[in-house]
Amino acid sequence: MSRIQDLAGIAPDHLPRTLRILLENALRHGTASEALRNWEPGATGELEVYPSRVFLHDTNGVPVLVDLAAMRNAMVALGKEPALVDPVIPAELVVDHSVIADVFGRPDALQLNVAREYERNAERYRFLRWGQQTFRQLKVVPPGAGIMHQINLEYLARVVEERDGWVFPDLCLGTDSHTTMVNGLGVLGWGIGGIEAEAAMLGQSVSMVLPPVVGVSLTGALPAGTTATDLVLTITETLRSHGVVGKFVEFTGPALADLPVPDRATIANMCPEFGSTAAYFPIDHQTLDYLTFTNRPPAKVALVESYARTQGLWHDPTANLLYDEHVTLDLSTIVPSIAGPRRPNQRIPLTDTKQAADHELPPGPRTADVPGHGAVVVAAITSCTNTSNPAVMVAAGLVAKKAVERGVGSRAWVKTTLSPGSRVVMDYLREAGLTPYLEKLGFHLAGFGCMTCIGASGELIDDVAQAVREQDLTVAAVLSGNRNFEGRIQPDVKLNYLASPPLVIAYALAGRIDIDLQTEPLSGDVYLRDIWPEPAEIDAVLREVLAPDLFEHAYDDLFTGDDRWQKLDAPQGETFAWGNSTYLQRPDYFSKPTDDLNGARALVRLGDSVTTDHLSPAGAIPRDSVAGRYLKDLGETELNTYASRRGNHEVMMRGAFGNVRLRNQLVDIEGPLTRGPDGTTTSIYDAAMAYQRAGVPIVVVAGKEYGTGSSRDWAAKGPALLGVRAVLAQSFERIHRSNLVGLGILPLEFLPGEGDDLTGNDPIDIELHDDESATARSAGRTYRLRVRLDTPREHDYYRHGGVLPYVLHRLSEGHIL
Structure with a gap:
């Protein structure tokens, strides 16, 4: 019989559910739990969290496995067994980030894009197969299955885990910031850096400070004509304004009773965009209905309910839970919206979009019969954020159907793509008879993967790209994704807007962003209101086509892969045979840099809200870039x-720092440029190498919200390899700060009101006074700084030069992590 770590008589009755899960984790693993046992609003403390599993995707997972493989080599060099480096908890890796929307708008787009994916990535995929057969607890979901978070939601998530004689909450930490999507299913999880993930896989705890918990009470009901996308964009705007960075958000309120899991998952998915660590929805009847709907076994559904009720995790509207902060949102106030053009929290009511677009567009020709300023050149139904939600996907299909029936088509200059997060989506759209109408508008299936949402959008239509470049047109992308940072979606596109799938269709029909969709026709005499479906129409289709057997069919061979995957010739051996590959090279993160930070020079001086896309872009490598050359x-x-x-x-x-939209205040030119030791403008890479040769330490100086965006560990790894020793910023985003520590880069936070006038033009002398405070002196000014090593474990990491040297040292000495 399995046992539970009973919380009765230990957890305070008023303890938020997220903290109950962390208390159970602490008690079961024997770590400090006093801060949770005695919790009251405003409590502080430090926690050591042991995830039940680690979740990865290929572009973050490959470097994780590269590091583990390099650690095996390092272990051999120390005369130890390489197999000492082996995950001790389950790890699941989904290959979803590599397929690119090269081909679109034609029936064979999927086949051609997958063929190109394997041509480009066969070497990486062989390495993943090596990892799968070498590391005992690693499972790999091959390409073509869907997007990691949607697969997690629909299939992988346990909610309640039963393992090694214990029953306990599924606590999922992942190398993608949108791991929080599974919070919508009652699973506590969040994004961590790849370095932290490696340590967790090897049995190391994840160190964190006790987060404040914000209770968000949802009341009312969504008005007809609005979608879960409109709701999440409003929540993102509201909570980003409230300030939830470094906090847990826990949803409560009477609206939960009628808020289905797909809507909850859409909200939880965009947790990184509003800034919190987690965005948790409690387990209730909606959870059980979704588990049944997605073909989870009845015994599993019963276990989830029984455990949740026993441990105080079941949603009880009468429970008197306490929170550090409170926010209330009335769903009846939600209106149709989009967000952009540069941040997900820049919500624009649909009634105001024309005016907002006009403000962004320069003087010159606007879009009419040919693309001009304001042309929508990318319209993408993409991302697990929305494609996991059958209601908005069916709504998009119905908009397409009505548009075709009214004789309206997509504009010729719009690149139209459909890239859902699981095979289930295409099955129910096909069953509903909606696929032909989507295809008639150019929304052919382009691939099962992240694609446009992560910037794998491919090239624009050739003559459109030529016009954009020759005329310097300011053009737009509209996508059903979760991020729209500068330079992320497509290099030629300056304006990026997030929208629901049916609105993506509408903008493809209109072909321009500077349109009032509520008062201007899409084409001819056809208005958006003429083709927008009623809620009853959507519900009728959903009742007709959705059934658990769709999920049984989609997931019956999840880990098998297609013939291409099966035929990959994977290397053998306990250690990986490194070669002359341009995709895989053995790294060295195991040497500790010097502690001297006197006479440091700023490699870059950046402003506010610098994203991980600025620090380490994910899209196409420009041929004229340093990496391209x-x-x-x-x-x-x-x-x-x-x-x-x-x-x-x-x-x-x-x-x-290779983003073409990077604004480095040390130079007057946009892009990855800076001032070198000799004062001339040069590439950031070349300047860093010159400083290294001269023995001069380098730092980054930045404003607020440094590292906004994803869990991308290369946003810290890249600067670390360039020699960056510290980042001086007015505030940090949570995951990126952890990644900096994990790479041995010291995060230093200016005290309030300081740092604006540190230009970076002069040498900077940095002095650490103790574990918590430091000063920086430059150009006759002194700046006070807080040392952002937030836990004793982070101090250990920094002293060793990062997580990997620390873990390697522990393993080599025989410590069980």
């Missing part, structure tokens, strides 16, 4: 994307 010099003609090259540190360090 390096690859061409090696004889490479297919440069591929930065995301695909994350197993090669030589490429990635050359791509650090």
